[in-house]
Amino acid sequence: MAGATSEVLSAVPGGASSARRRRRRGNPWRRPWALEGFTWLYIVWSIVPVAIAVLFSFNNGASQSTWQGFSTKWYVGNSVQSVLHNPSLHQAVVQTLKLSILTTLITVPLGIGFAIGIDRWRGRTSSSLNMVMIFSFVVPELLLAVALFLLVTQLLKFLTLGTTAEVAGLVVWNFSWPAIIVRARLVTIGKTYEEAATDLGASRLSAIRRVLLPMLMPAIFASAVLVFASTVDDFVIVEQLSSTAATQPMSVLIYSNVHGGLQGPALNALATIMLFFSLAVALVGFVAYRWMTRGERSQGATQALTGIAGI
Amino acid sequence: MPGGHVKLQSLAKRFDEVTAVDGISLEIEGGEFFSLLGPSGCGKTTTLRMVAGFEPPTSGSILLDGVDVANWPPNQRNVNTVFQSYALFPFLTVAENVAFGMKYRSVPKSEVTTRVGEALELVQLAGYGKRRPNQLSGGQQQRVALARALVLRPAVLLLDEPLGALDAKLRRTLQVELNGLQKQVGITFLYVTHDQEEALTMSDRLAVMNHGQIAQLGTPEHVYTEPADAYVADFLGVSNLMEATVEAAGVGAGPCRVRLGDFLLDAATGEVRATGDVKLAIRPERVDLHPHETVGANRMPGMVERLVFLGSTTQIFLRLANGAALQALVRNDGIGLPYRQGTPVSVALPADALRVLPDPGVSVAEIHDETLGDRLLDPAGAAPV
Numbered sequence: 166m167a168g169a170t171s172e173v174l175s176a177v178p179g180g181a182s183s184a185r186r187r188r189r190r191g192n193p194w195r196r197p198w199a200l201e202g203f204t205w206l207y208i209v210w211s212i213v214p215v216a217i218a219v220l221f222s223f224n225n226g227a228s229q230s231t232w233q234g235f236s237t238k239w240y241v242g243n244s245v246q247s248v249l250h251n252p253s254l255h256q257a258v259v260q261t262l263k264l265s266i267l268t269t270l271i272t273v274p275l276g277i278g279f280a281i282g283i284d285r286w287r288g289r290t291s292s293s294l295n296m297v298m299i300f301s302f303v304v305p306e307l308l309l310a311v312a313l314f315l316l317v318t319q320l321l322k323f324l325t326l327g328t329t330a331e332v333a334g335l336v337v338w339n340f341s342w343p344a345i346i347v348r349a350r351l352v353t354i355g356k357t358y359e360e361a362a363t364d365l366g367a368s369r370l371s372a373i374r375r376v377l378l379p380m381l382m383p384a385i386f387a388s389a390v391l392v393f394a395s396t397v398d399d400f401v402i403v404e405q406l407s408s409t410a411a412t413q414p415m416s417v418l419i420y421s422n423v424h425g426g427l428q429g430p431a432l433n434a435l436a437t438i439m440l441f442f443s444l445a446v447a448l449v450g451f452v453a454y455r456w457m458t459r460g461e462r463s464q465g466a467t468q469a470l471t472g473i474a475g476i
Numbered sequence: 477m478p479g480g481h482v483k484l485q486s487l488a489k490r491f492d493e494v495t496a497v498d499g500i501s502l503e504i505e506g507g508e509f510f511s512l513l514g515p516s517g518c519g520k521t522t523t524l525r526m527v528a529g530f531e532p533p534t535s536g537s538i539l540l541d542g543v544d545v546a547n548w549p550p551n552q553r554n555v556n557t558v559f560q561s562y563a564l565f566p567f568l569t570v571a572e573n574v575a576f577g578m579k580y581r582s583v584p585k586s587e588v589t590t591r592v593g594e595a596l597e598l599v600q601l602a603g604y605g606k607r608r609p610n611q612l613s614g615g616q617q618q619r620v621a622l623a624r625a626l627v628l629r630p631a632v633l634l635l636d637e638p639l640g641a642l643d644a645k646l647r648r649t650l651q652v653e654l655n656g657l658q659k660q661v662g663i664t665f666l667y668v669t670h671d672q673e674e675a676l677t678m679s680d681r682l683a684v685m686n687h688g689q690i691a692q693l694g695t696p697e698h699v700y701t702e703p704a705d706a707y708v709a710d711f712l713g714v715s716n717l718m719e720a721t722v723e724a725a726g727v728g729a730g731p732c733r734v735r736l737g738d739f740l741l742d743a744a745t746g747e748v749r750a751t752g753d754v755k756l757a758i759r760p761e762r763v764d765l766h767p768h769e770t771v772g773a774n775r776m777p778g779m780v781e782r783l784v785f786l787g788s789t790t791q792i793f794l795r796l797a798n799g800a801a802l803q804a805l806v807r808n809d810g811i812g813l814p815y816r817q818g819t820p821v822s823v824a825l826p827a828d829a830l831r832v833l834p835d836p837g838v839s840v841a842e843i844h845d846e847t848l849g850d851r852l853l854d855p856a857g858a859a860p861v
Contacts, residue, residue: 360530361563363550365628366580375576379567 219440222433229430239434246431253410253418254435261414261439263328264403265396268335273389275336276343277381281373284351298348301341309338310405317406326408334402339395343388350384351377383457390450394443415439479541480506480631480664482527487536488688489522496522498688499536504666504681506541506631509658511667513675514685515711520668521636523685527666528557528634541631551580556625560637562617564609570596570620571605577628595627596620598657615646622657632664639674651678672712676700684708702745706833709757716763718756718800722832725749731827737798739776741825746832755833760791762829763804768820774830778802778823780815794823 222240226233236242241249248254283294301309317330324330358380362372378385400416407413413421415435422432482504489497497519504510512520525531527538529550538546545553556577564573574592583591596602599619609617618638625633638654639647655678658665669675675682676696683693684707691711692704703709706717723740726732726748734743734756743756766772781801782793790813792804802823806813815821 357559357561357563358565360528360550361557361559361565362576364528364530364555364557365577365624366551367577368549368551371580376565379565382567 215440218433219437222430222437224430224433227429229433239430243431246429248431248434248438251431254431256411257413257415257418257435258438260328260412261397261416261442264331264335264414265393265442267328267332268339268396269389269393271332272336272339272392273343273385276340276388277347277385279340279344280347280351281377284348298341298344301338306338306401310334310402313337313402314405326406327412330406330408331403331412331414334406335396335399338399338402339392342391342395343385346388346391347381347384350381354380383454386457387450387454390446394446397439397442397446480504480508481539481541482510482632482664482666483539484523484527485537485539487523487526487538488534489519489526489531490534495688497526497533500683500685500688500690502683502690502693504632504664506664507662509655509665509667509678509680511669511675511679511682512685513669513672513682513711514691515670518685519688520670520685522688524557524634524636524666524668527632528555529553554630555632555634556628556630557634557636558618558621558625558638560640562609562621564617564620564624566609568608569605570601570607570609570612573609573620574605574624574627576624581628591627592623595623598626598661599623600653614642615650618642618650622654626661626663630663632666635665635667637669638667639671640669647674654678676712684711686711703757703831703833706755706757709831709833716756716758716760716802717833718758718802720754720756722751722754725751732832734832736776736796736800739798741774741776741830742827743830743832744827745830747834748832750832750834757831757833758802758825758829760803760805762826763794763802764824764826765792765804765806765815766822766824768822770822772822772824774827775822775824778821780817780819780821782817783813783815794821796823 221229221232223235223237224233225236225238239247241247244250248258279294279298283298286294313330313334314326317324317326317333324333354377358376359369359372362376363369367375398416399414400420403414404417404420407417416439419432419436419439484500484502486499486501487497488495488499500519500523512523514520522531526533526546529545529548529552533546536546537544540553540555564570565576568576571592574595575588578588578591592605593602596605599622601616601619601623604612604616604620609620612620621638635654639650642650651674667675667678676699679696681693681695682699684691684699686707692699692708694702699708700712703712703715709715710717718736720734720736720741722732723735724733726744730748731742731744732748732750734741734754736756741756746757747754766775768777776796776798778794778796780792781795784791784793785808787808789805789807792806792813792815794802794804796802804823
């Protein structure tokens with residue numbers, strides 16, 4: 166049978182050589198070893214350092230490199246240096262939470278209003294406002310931070326450095342998340358539901374309140390999660406706009422102590438707490454988003470992720 | 477039920493460059509089932525949206541029981557809409573959806589529950605009140621949308637291709653139900669569709685639309701049997717259209733003599749007094765086939781090109797001696813048809829079925845103005861041609 170095939174192949178002009186070429190190119194359905202290897206390398210490279218940092222926050226000694234047994238003393242046990250007992254450390258945790266909650270509470274309603282506004286507002290103005298929406302993706306964070314610093318210290322002196330200026334800066338920086346995510350959802354929803362509501366007797370305002378806002382809930386929630394998580398992480402803006410040690414959040418404290426000053430696994434513990442906040446919020450967001458969109462067609466884990474990420 | 481009288485006067489809507497609705501005038505009686513029929517982009521949905529209040533008209537007026545509501549917001553008009561996509565609120569239960577609008581009519585709470593129950597019963601969904609819209613099938617969702625609109629007892633119910641998203645079988649069932657429902661509640665229905673079968677079976681009267689204008693308005697029977705022009709004839713289902721020349725125009729209501737290639741035929745309906753180039757229309761079910769070389773009135777030789785079995789009938793594609801293509805529809809009565817591909821036949825086009833239509837390239841505007849102008853505002857519609 167094989168002989169017959171090769172005879173047939175060689176009888177066709179060019180048949181034998183094309184078969185040879187196919188063999189040289191190899192099996193197109195083989196496993197992509199190189200890509201798989203690179204993916205694993207990436208995962209190891211990005212997770213291992215974080216895992217080590219977390220691990221050493223539980224070290225039963227003062228070393229950040231030699232394992233001396235498991236302990237939670239850097240969180241609660243140590244009466245001087247633990248996150249719980251060191252005032253500068255737990256002050257930072259409180260400040261981070263305070264900034265994140267305030268920023269989320271201010272940014273999200275503003276973003277919703279902006280998104281609904283430009284969705285309804287047709288014409289040239291709205292397309293230029295569209296550009297404003299991606300502002301924070303384009304402008305370097307450091308540039309914005311320095312500009313805000315000058316603005317607050319030179320011009321708007323009522324906005325004192327510290328929590329007020331920090332929140333103002335973070336709101337500006339994170340504004341794009343709710344604006345873009347809510348806008349994307351508005352486009353998906355379309356105008357029919359609002360039209361149906363006004364058709365049934367609702368005024369425009371009542372249609373927004375009774376129909377549009379409930380339908381926007383997944384997007385509102387997703388953007389709240391993102392704003393919160395990104396505020397927990399933020400360093401550049403808060404570093405510029407914080408004033409005394411009392412208004413330094415976790416990120417700034419960790420940065421200023423890594424190269425001198427306070428050292429040891431207590432910093433690892435602080436960083437772990439920061440990581441925990443971000444992960445917890447992302448997880449809550451993921452689960453809640455899936456729950457809120459459970460009735461919608463073709464929902465799945467991937468969709469929830471992209472929904473959360475605002476794509 | 478009193479009320480529900482709709483009158484559109486020179487209603488027009490222009491978007492930037494496009495004219496969607498180009499000055500239409502029509503009158504709908506209270507309790508009538510009226511359809512706007514036409515292909516996509518003919519302006520039927522825009523017309524409906526103007527009546528609903530979602531689009532302000534560029535000019536013209538919309539009289540609802542004598543009051544011009546053209547510039548009123550939708551929530552102040554006593555009309556309700558059933559959307560093609562249903563637009564049920566996904567976060568509310570079926571009962572909450574149906575009750576949605578009653579909040580704005582200050583209906584007492586106890587009465588709301590009763591009316592929701594009645595409305596769901598009316599659309600045969602009693603007991604479904606606690607479900608969510610996504611737990612229902614497409615047909616059931618459509619009924620909820622219907623209940624949600626009807627519970628408010630509007631003067632006019634607007635339906636925008638409400639059966640468009642359903643499969644053919646369900647669509648047929650719902651057509652019958654919807655028609656029965658309309659007769660039961662007695663509310664004026666303004667129904668928009670691109671499906672000529674739907675419009676013909678359900679409507680009391682209908683308007684065929686083309687390029688933002690009304691091409692013809694009348695009862696389904698009238699529009700189907702006496703299409704005003706080639707466009708209407710073509711849109712209302714398969715119709716054979718042939719080019720011909722008038723040899724002798726009809727005198728009075730008598731037939732005219734037309735030339736098709738080498739053959740002269742009599743045509744007794746339509747614009748029998750037309751002259752010059754015209755179109756001839758004949759429905760496939762009126763084309764008779766006789767054995768080859770037999771003689772009779774209004775016959776032409778032809779040849780069978782193709783047979784398509786459709787169940788109760790067979791569709792026969794013919795080629796006439798002058799080269800024109802023609803379709804015939806023959807009932808399958810169990811004896812078996814004596815035709816095959818290539819069978820020569822004698823094709824009879826009865827004079828009373830052969831309809832003369834003015835060539836639309838020349839005089840469509842005239843047809844609209846003269847032939848239809850008087851009929852547009854006449855609710856009876858079926859003025860004899």
